[in-house]
Amino acid sequence: MATSTSWSTATVAEVDRPDGRLARVRLDVADRVAHRPGQHYVVRLRAPDDYTAQRSYSIASDPADPLVELMVERLPDGEVSGHLHDVLEPGDQLEVRGPLGGDWFTWAGETTAVAVGGGSGIVPIVSMLRYAARTGQADRLRVIAVGRSLDELPYAEELLAAGAFVALTRENLGSRVAAPPYPEEVRDLVDLPTPAERAYVCGSVGFASFATRVLGEAGMRVSEIRVEQFGASG
Amino acid sequence: MPVTRGFTGKRRGEAAGRSDRLPPGQYDVGREWPTLTAEATPHLDPEHWSITVDGLVEKPVTWSWRELHALPGDAYFGDIHCVTTWSRFDVTFAGVSVDVLLEAAGPLPEAAYVMAHSTTGYTTNLPIADLTGGKAWVVWEADGKPLSDEHGGPVRLLVPHLYFWKSAKWVTRLELMARDRPGFWEQNGYHDRGDPWLEQRYQGDP
Numbered sequence: 001m002a003t004s005t006s007w008s009t010a011t012v013a014e015v016d017r018p019d020g021r022l023a024r025v026r027l028d029v030a031d032r033v034a035h036r037p038g039q040h041y042v043v044r045l046r047a048p049d050d051y052t053a054q055r056s057y058s059i060a061s062d063p064a065d066p067l068v069e070l071m072v073e074r075l076p077d078g079e080v081s082g083h084l085h086d087v088l089e090p091g092d093q094l095e096v097r098g099p100l101g102g103d104w105f106t107w108a109g110e111t112t113a114v115a116v117g118g119g120s121g122i123v124p125i126v127s128m129l130r131y132a133a134r135t136g137q138a139d140r141l142r143v144i145a146v147g148r149s150l151d152e153l154p155y156a157e158e159l160l161a162a163g164a165f166v167a168l169t170r171e172n173l174g175s176r177v178a179a180p181p182y183p184e185e186v187r188d189l190v191d192l193p194t195p196a197e198r199a200y201v202c203g204s205v206g207f208a209s210f211a212t213r214v215l216g217e218a219g220m221r222v223s224e225i226r227v228e229q230f231g232a233s234g
Numbered sequence: 235m236p237v238t239r240g241f242t243g244k245r246r247g248e249a250a251g252r253s254d255r256l257p258p259g260q261y262d263v264g265r266e267w268p269t270l271t272a273e274a275t276p277h278l279d280p281e282h283w284s285i286t287v288d289g290l291v292e293k294p295v296t297w298s299w300r301e302l303h304a305l306p307g308d309a310y311f312g313d314i315h316c317v318t319t320w321s322r323f324d325v326t327f328a329g330v331s332v333d334v335l336l337e338a339a340g341p342l343p344e345a346a347y348v349m350a351h352s353t354t355g356y357t358t359n360l361p362i363a364d365l366t367g368g369k370a371w372v373v374w375e376a377d378g379k380p381l382s383d384e385h386g387g388p389v390r391l392l393v394p395h396l397y398f399w400k401s402a403k404w405v406t407r408l409e410l411m412a413r414d415r416p417g418f419w420e421q422n423g424y425h426d427r428g429d430p431w432l433e434q435r436y437q438g439d440p
Contacts, residue, residue, distance in 0.1 A: 006438065007235060009235070009236060044235075045238040046235060046236065046238050046241065047237065047238070047241050047242050047243045048237050052243075052258075053241075053261065053319075054259055055319060056318060056319075079244050082244070083241050087239070087240040087241070089239075092239050092240075093236040093238070094236075094238060095235050095238075097436070100423055100436065101422065101423065102421065102422025102423045103422065104272055104418075104422050105272075205269050205384060208271070208275075209275055212274040212275070222273075222274050222276075223355070225273070225274045226272065227271055227272060227273055227275075228270075228272070229270065229271055
């Protein structure tokens, strides 16, 4: 398994902040180890007196991309995300460690899979989707992307263009009225054209529990559902 | 390693008074309790749940939910630390000391490691020394409330001096072993022991 265990230095090649809520950070990583779609990096910030803060971010880029792309959501009062949003510029250097996460939440075409991402939980699935497109395996990965609105869903345009099923919960999309994915919509993607062998779910705690339930109702075996969830729970 | 241009660390003020309790690289998450789970969250009926201590023991023992509650109870009050960098201070857990369970089963002299197993298939490995001497519990209550499904209810392992992935949720079996063997996250790149004070996060850390 490809797991880099030491820290290395990354130079910021590009930063875009399309809407102030998401920052797309593209990094040139020294001594880079190739990742598998679905893995993540840890980013560590260091103050002049050696105080550090670190957080994990999913990789959005295809492994063949010469740069590592992270999509960072700004969290309220976020110490690391706040810096990446407010201060970071091309040419800055960051400490990074990765790729991390082993093979559990990764997909490189071994199975036919359905991947369900909620909000920024779509980021690792974008890496899978880009990999699938490049390697000609788009038919083996079905993506369900759930967001409140098109503006708030990272990579919305790219997902739609790649044929992902996009469900918006707060605004209509074409003829689809705002709602979470309906069981029959999920069942179609789980079953057709052949039943999916595995499912990936990434999103908040509430979203992950919703998505695993709907996948279960759609006939996905619980043991074949792999979950990556983040955020707080009571 | 390079200093990050423009970074001063805005959480530092909050952490200052508690720096003796905050391991390196961690931040105080306050009263939130984040969850990180690799599998779908199961809903387990306590009436059909049990926990077994087996492997290298004199006699394997299984306790039902009711039998476990009949054992002398114990509680932990203190801090927990997740490898994803949050720490939560002053949490109360109630349950039973792992010492009580091990004593009933009688570990054989060659038992040096334990694999904790969950209903989901999740596993995590620990040196037996990290589970004995009042350092580990099997718990069913957090902050006075029954442990919720997403936090491992009805019962989870609690090993608060190690990163929290060692505190296996939905625990049903403690298997005593002579040799160490990696569990789920350990096979996926996490450290074999996971001491937060030594920042043993990933394989290859000290």
